[in-house]
Amino acid sequence: MDNVKPYKSQIRGRGQLTIPKKVREKGALYDGETVSIIPIGDSILVTPRKLELDEARLQLGRIMKASGVTLEELIEGLEDERRALFEETYGEKKS
DSSP states (O other), X not given: OOOXXXXXXXBOTTSOBOOOHHHHHHTTOOTTOOOEEEEETTEEEEESSOOHHHHHHHHHHHHHHHHTOXXXXXXXXXXXXXXXXXXXXXXXXXX
């Protein structure tokens, strides 16, 4: 992470929060732009872009529906792929 610096801001009566100008510029946050707000434990993540993970999740859902693959089948296949990749990289897993 490059140069993490905390900033302070005050939440106003209707829940409005002013994001400091330097942070808005660095994050490419412009007037009227929509952001994603994600609660993570005791913290809050504000991101200017739609998260790639959300888009990937939606695309994966479409692919699964089109191909008739269930979530259970997908997870089982991922476990097999992970095991094969581990063995290819590190040799056979010792039990």
